Amino acid sequence: xSEPDIIIVGAGPGGLAAAIAASRTGLKVEVIEQRHAPxxxxxxxPVDGVEPVPQAAAAKRRWQSLSTRFAESGVxxxxxxxxxxxxxxxxFLIDDRDRGKLDRxxxxxxxxxxxxxxxxxxxxxxxxxxxxxxxxxxVMMKETGRAPQGRILLAGGGPLLxxxxxxxxxxxxxxxxxxxxxxxxxxxxxxxQILVSPGLFAEAFSYLRTVYRHGVPWLRGHRLVSIKREGQxxxxxxxxxxxxxxxxxxxxxxxxxxxxxNDFGMPPETTANRAAPFVIHAxxxxxxxxAVAAEADGERAxxxxxxxxxxxxxxxxxxxxxxxxxRRSQAVLARIFAPVQSGSLLDxxxxxxxxxxxxxxxxxxxxxxxxxxxxxxxxxxxxxGRFAMGACQGRFCAANTAALMARLRPDIPAPAPGDLIGxxxxxxxxxxxxxxxxxxxxxxxxxxxx
Numbered sequence: 001x002s003e004p005d006i007i008i009v010g011a012g013p014g015g016l017a018a019a020i021a022a023s024r025t026g027l028k029v030e031v032i033e034q035r036h037a038p039x040x041x042x043x044x045x046p047v048d049g050v051e052p053v054p055q056a057a058a059a060k061r062r063w064q065s066l067s068t069r070f071a072e073s074g075v076x077x078x079x080x081x082x083x084x085x086x087x088x089x090x091x092f093l094i095d096d097r098d099r100g101k102l103d104r105x106x107x108x109x110x111x112x113x114x115x116x117x118x119x120x121x122x123x124x125x126x127x128x129x130x131x132x133x134x135x136x137x138x139v140m141m142k143e144t145g146r147a148p149q150g151r152i153l154l155a156g157g158g159p160l161l162x163x164x165x166x167x168x169x170x171x172x173x174x175x176x177x178x179x180x181x182x183x184x185x186x187x188x189x190x191x192x193q194i195l196v197s198p199g200l201f202a203e204a205f206s207y208l209r210t211v212y213r214h215g216v217p218w219l220r221g222h223r224l225v226s227i228k229r230e231g232q233x234x235x236x237x238x239x240x241x242x243x244x245x246x247x248x249x250x251x252x253x254x255x256x257x258x259x260x261x262n263d264f265g266m267p268p269e270t271t272a273n274r275a276a277p278f279v280i281h282a283x284x285x286x287x288x289x290x291a292v293a294a295e296a297d298g299e300r301a302x303x304x305x306x307x308x309x310x311x312x313x314x315x316x317x318x319x320x321x322x323x324x325x326x327r328r329s330q331a332v333l334a335r336i337f338a339p340v341q342s343g344s345l346l347d348x349x350x351x352x353x354x355x356x357x358x359x360x361x362x363x364x365x366x367x368x369x370x371x372x373x374x375x376x377x378x379x380x381x382x383x384x385g386r387f388a389m390g391a392c393q394g395r396f397c398a399a400n401t402a403a404l405m406a407r408l409r410p411d412i413p414a415p416a417p418g419d420l421i422g423x424x425x426x427x428x429x430x431x432x433x434x435x436x437x438x439x440x441x442x443x444x445x446x447x448x449x450x
Contacts (some may be wrong), residue, residue, distance in 0.1 A: 004030040006109040006305055007092055009083040012040020013291045014283020014298035015113035016066055017093065019075040019291035021302025022111070025310055026102060031077045032094055038070065038077055039063070040115050040271065041135065042291045051145045054170040056203040086267045090276040091236060109278040109305045113264055113298055116284035120156070121345040122363075122400055125227030126255060127354040130234050134256035138164045147171035150251030153236055155179035155224035158337050159204065160256050162218075174214040177248055179238055181257075181339035183220040184364040206234070221340035227253060241340045257345075257359035261285045264395050264421060278308050293326035346404050354399040355404070358390020368402060370408040378402060378419025387420060396423040 008015045011033035023029045031038070037045040043063045046052055055063075082092040084102070092110060094103045119136045120126070134156065137148050147168045152175045154161045161178050168174055211218065221241040228235045233249045262267050262285050270279045282301035283294035300319040351364030369376055369385050378401075381387055387401050388394030394401075398417040406414035 008111045010113035011038035012115050014294040016070045017295045017298030018111045018282050018302035020073045021299045022306050023073045023075050023307040029075045032081050033079050034082045050400050053142050056206045058203045072138045111301050113282040114262045114285040116288040117262045119258040120255045121257045124353045131253045134254035137254045146405045147173035151176045153250040153253045156256040157181035161206045166207040169214040174216045177217040179222050180220045181223045182337040184336045259288045289326045289330050293323050296322040356387045358385045375412045378415035382420045
């Protein structure tokens with residue numbers, strides 16, 4: 001079988017839209033997806049035999065339209081397969097986890113559409129069992145069709161808290177409270193600007209109506225500052241805008257402090273070097289703007305890649321304008337949900353607060369390294385203190401560690417998260433067994449491990 005002209009990494013809205021657009025030119029396209037089915041995080045599909053989680057009407061229509069158009073395109077999807085990276089000779093590497101083998105392909109173009117990941121700021125106790133991300137709770141609901149059991153507290157900031165609370169309520173177990181750092185109800189003028197995006201407004205109104213109908217407390221202008229284990233309970237300490245504190249007991253806590261592009265270890269965009277595959281980023285991994293913008297940006301990337309490979313120009317102006325319009329909408333949402341309290345949660349963390357959950361490294365460990373008279377770089381902090389050295393390779397701790405380093409040593413240039421993470425192949429962890437079993441790409445070619 002001939003290799004595809006274009007490989008698309010990720011079967012969310014950006015990846016599917018890119019596949020549809022690129023396939024219209026007659027190029028051979030294939031999608032790589034690490035989950036069991038297309039959809040990405042926003043349109044996560046349930047496991048077999050499970051009813052989908054109730055969604056807002058606008059989101060349901062978007063997915064029905066996109067999935068129908070993708071099915072009609074005939075583009076194949078390789079599921080349970082993880083993109084590892086692009087090797088020095090332009091070889092595209094895939095960990096096929098159904099077969100336990102590493103495949104090596106040489107496409108002419110690669111579109112990366114790996115979506116976004118959640119931001120979570122460290123708090124004392126955020127590493128305890130029973131504490132997860134809000135997005136993690138949402139994925140569990142979408143895949144199982146059931147709400148998480150027990151008393152669930154959602155805390156942090158942003159519209160995802162309301163959406164997940166509404167979905168939990170519709171599944172029969174509303175959260176005990178939503179702890180929101182901002183105060184959207186007071187940003188009336190900014191809120192009215194959402195009316196220019198009717199679909200977004202209707203979706204938000206639907207979630208808010210569900211939350212209020214189920215009597216879920218919405219603690220606006222509050223923030224969760226610490227978590228402790230008290231017997232079988234998790235005790236969350238909540239601080240209001242005046243500095244007063246109270247405790248809320250829960251069985252599980254979901255944290256969410258926004259989203260950012262999932263660009264760790266991503267090959268850079270390349271549209272000029274014909275000795276290697278063209279690489280284009282698409283959707284939330286390029287700029288985290290939500291599902292509507294991701295779909296438009298995916299189509300932009302698909303048209304661009306088709307133009308590069310077919311030596312023609314593809315019109316993308318209207319798609320860039322749609323992305324820009326969604327960028328403005330997201331800016332409005334950021335203003336509406338901006339934290340009320342001044343100062344960062346990183347200020348005033350105790351030495352015992354865990355920063356790197358994988359390696360168990362805490363604020364005190366970082367403070368000690370930063371107190372040296374000869375300041376360490378981000379890379380030296382990584383190797384001397386094992387920050388960002390664990391299984392997640394810095395996906396959750398690098399940004400927080402770099403930000404805290406800047407606070408501890410304001411006398412030196414502030415490090416960037418990339419200083420701790422680095423840019424190296426592979427982009428994702430791969431088992432030794434998979435690497436050992438990889439066949440040569442061609443007769444006489446060296447093995448990957450050599």
